[in-house]
Amino acid sequence: MSASPLFRVAVLVLEGAKPLDVGIPAQVFTTRASMPYEVRVCGAAPGPVAGGDGLSYYVAHGIEALEWADIVFVPGYRHPDRDDPPQVVVDALIAAHNRGARLAAISTGAFALAATGLLDGKRATTHWHYTQALAAKRPLVQVDANVLFVDEGSVLTSAGAASGIDLCLHILRGDLGVSASNHAARRLVAAPYRSGGQAQYVPRSVPESLGERFAATREWALHRLGEPLTLEVLARHAAVSPRTFSRRFVEDTGYTPMQWVMRARVDVARELLERSQRSIEQIAADVGLGTGANLRLHFQRILDTTPSEYRRTFTQGQ
Numbered sequence: 115m116s117a118s119p120l121f122r123v124a125v126l127v128l129e130g131a132k133p134l135d136v137g138i139p140a141q142v143f144t145t146r147a148s149m150p151y152e153v154r155v156c157g158a159a160p161g162p163v164a165g166g167d168g169l170s171y172y173v174a175h176g177i178e179a180l181e182w183a184d185i186v187f188v189p190g191y192r193h194p195d196r197d198d199p200p201q202v203v204v205d206a207l208i209a210a211h212n213r214g215a216r217l218a219a220i221s222t223g224a225f226a227l228a229a230t231g232l233l234d235g236k237r238a239t240t241h242w243h244y245t246q247a248l249a250a251k252r253p254l255v256q257v258d259a260n261v262l263f264v265d266e267g268s269v270l271t272s273a274g275a276a277s278g279i280d281l282c283l284h285i286l287r288g289d290l291g292v293s294a295s296n297h298a299a300r301r302l303v304a305a306p307y308r309s310g311g312q313a314q315y316v317p318r319s320v321p322e323s324l325g326e327r328f329a330a331t332r333e334w335a336l337h338r339l340g341e342p343l344t345l346e347v348l349a350r351h352a353a354v355s356p357r358t359f360s361r362r363f364v365e366d367t368g369y370t371p372m373q374w375v376m377r378a379r380v381d382v383a384r385e386l387l388e389r390s391q392r393s394i395e396q397i398a399a400d401v402g403l404g405t406g407a408n409l410r411l412h413f414q415r416i417l418d419t420t421p422s423e424y425r426r427t428f429t430q431g432q
Contacts, residue, residue, distance in 0.1 A: 120150035120151070120289075121143075121150060121151045121152075121184045121185060121289060122151070122152050122154070122182055122183050122184045122185070123139065123143045123151050123152065123153045123154070123183060123184070123185045123186075123187065124153075124154050124155075124156050124175075124179040124180055124182065124183035124185070124186045124187070125139050125140050125153065125154070125155045125156070125187045125189065126156055126157070126179075126180070126186060126187065126188050126189070126203070126207075126226075127155060127156065127157045127163050127165075127171050127173050127189065128157070128158075128163070128188070128189070128191045128199055128203065128223075128226065129163060129164055129191065129192075129197075130164065130165065130166045130191040130192030130193060130197075131163065131165050131166060131171065131189050131190070131191045132165075132166050132167060132189060132190045132191060132192070132221065132222075132275065133165060133166070133167055133169045134275040134278075135189030135190040135191075135220040135221050135223065135275055135278060136155070136165075136171070136189045138189075138220060138275065138278040138279055138282060139153075139187040139189070139218075139220070139278070139282055140153055140155060141302070142279065142282040142283070142286070142298060142302065143185075143282065143286075148297075149294075149298075150290070154174070154175045154179045154182070154183070155171075155173050155174065155175065156173050156174075156175035156176060156177065156178075156179035156180070157171070157173040157175075157176065157177070158176065158177050158199075158200055158202055158203050159176045159177065160173060160174060160175060160176045161173065166191065166192040177202055177203065177206045180206045180207065180209070180210040180215070181206075181209070181210070183210060183215055184214075184215055184216065185215065185216045185217075185218060185285070186207065186210050186215055186216070186217050186218070187218050187219075187220060187223070188207075188217065188218070188219045188220070188223035188224075188226045188227060189220050189221070189223050189278075190219075190220055190221030190222035190223050190240075190241065190275070191222060191223065191226075194222040194223075194224075194225035194226070194240075194244060194247075194248075195225065195244060195247035195248075195251060198225075198226075198229050199226045199229060203226065204226075204229050204230050207226065207227065207230045207232070208230050208231075208232065211230070211232055211268060211269070214268075215268075216268050216269070216270065216285075217230075217232065217268065217269050217270070218269075218270040218271075218272075218281060218285065219238075219240070219270070219271045219272065220272050220275065220277075220278035220281065221240060221241045221244075221272065221273065221274050221275060221277075221278065222240055222241055222244055223240075223271075224238055224239065224240035224248060224271040224272075225240070225244075225248060225251070225252075227269060227271065228248060228251070228252040228255050229252075231254075232268075232269050233252065233254075233255045233266075233269060233271070234252075234254035234255060235254060235255075235256070236255065236256060236266045236269065237256045237257075237258050237264045237266060238255050238256065238257060238258070238264055238266070238269075238271040239257065239258050239259065239261050239262075239263065239264050239271050239272065239273050240257070240271060240273065241273055241274045242259055242273060242274070245257050245258075245259035246259075261273070261368075262277040262280050262281075262368075263277055263280055263281040263284065265284065270284075270285070279302065282298075283295050283298060283299055286298055290428070291384065291385075291388045291428040292381050292384040292385045292388065293385050293388045293389055296385070327352050327353065327354075328352055328359075328362060328363065328366055330352075331348055331351045331352040332367075332374075334351055335348060335351075335375065335378070336378060339375070339378055339379050339382055339401050339402045340399070340400055340401060340402045341402065342402075343375050343402070344372075345359065345360060345371050345372060348363075348371050348375075359371065376412060376416075377416065379401040379402050379403055379412075380401075380412055380413065380416050380417070382400075382401045383397050383398070383400075383401045383403070383409060383413075383421065384417075384424065386400065386401070387421055387424055387425040387428070387429075388425070388428045388429065393406075394406040394409060394410070394421045394422070397409065397421070406421075409421055
């Protein structure tokens with residue numbers, strides 16, 4: 115690990131902190147040679163912090179770690195609808211944000227961010243069990259109960275613990291690119307990418323065999339992105355009608371089948387731009403987008419950049 119990491123990450127442990135929520139960012143961004151992050155776990159003060167679910171913590175750093183951090187994670191904690199964080203914590207979060215740090219909440223950590231006023235007028239989410247409580251307690255926050263995470267630029271929120279992994283991988287993708295995010299996902303044995311717009315839970319019972327069938331179709335499609343993939347082709351592979359496939363696919367992923375295919379193609383193009391010297395025209399053909407002009411069009415629409423600019427961003431210093 116170099117002496118000067120590219121990104122400094124503070125994980126803020128509050129009273130009643132949920133163990134999974136604390137562990138997720140600490141592990142995803144763990145200090146290692148292959149990751150340009152340095153992680154510090156902190157509390158309102160150094161020393162013991164009473165946790166939730168039968169666990170407690172001993173943190174080496176106090177609230178001053180927020181002055182050091184580029185990214186501050188606030189894990190979920192018990193009774194967020196009842197107890198606000200100490201004022202020293204609220205003030206430190208505001209100060210960190212004001213100097214340019216990103217603030218990211220996992221699950222009920224969104225209540226701590228909401229207490230700062232930084233979510234007022236913005237979309238946010240939290241664990242589905244607490245979305246109504248967050249909306250009632252902080253009516254200026256636009257609470258969305260039906261998503262895994264929300265990225266508002268400098269403030270990010272996520273739903274229950276597992277969606278914290280999705281949020282961390284989303285941040286990694288933005289910081290280091292698709293290749294690094296996919297590597298981290300493999301290390302965690304996690305899905306490389308789930309849309310932030312995906313529902314927190316499927317609102318009805320789903321037969322397991324059909325769920326497996328849809329997952330198999332997505333995996334099948336990922337190995338054939340260079341081929342023509344239409345709704346009818348995908349539905350035929352899943353052995354259901356196009357109407358059923360389309361409806362269930364949106365429930366499962368947050369995207370229509372064709373939106374998902376397009377984003378998968380753009381993601382593979384991103385990784386090829388990061389890791390290969392293929393031309394833009396070659397990459398466009400490889401991922402099923404046909405021409406460089408078509409690849410540029412979808413890069414601009416989805417990522418608000420060009421393939422050439424993206425390549426420069428993620429190959430600097432290599």
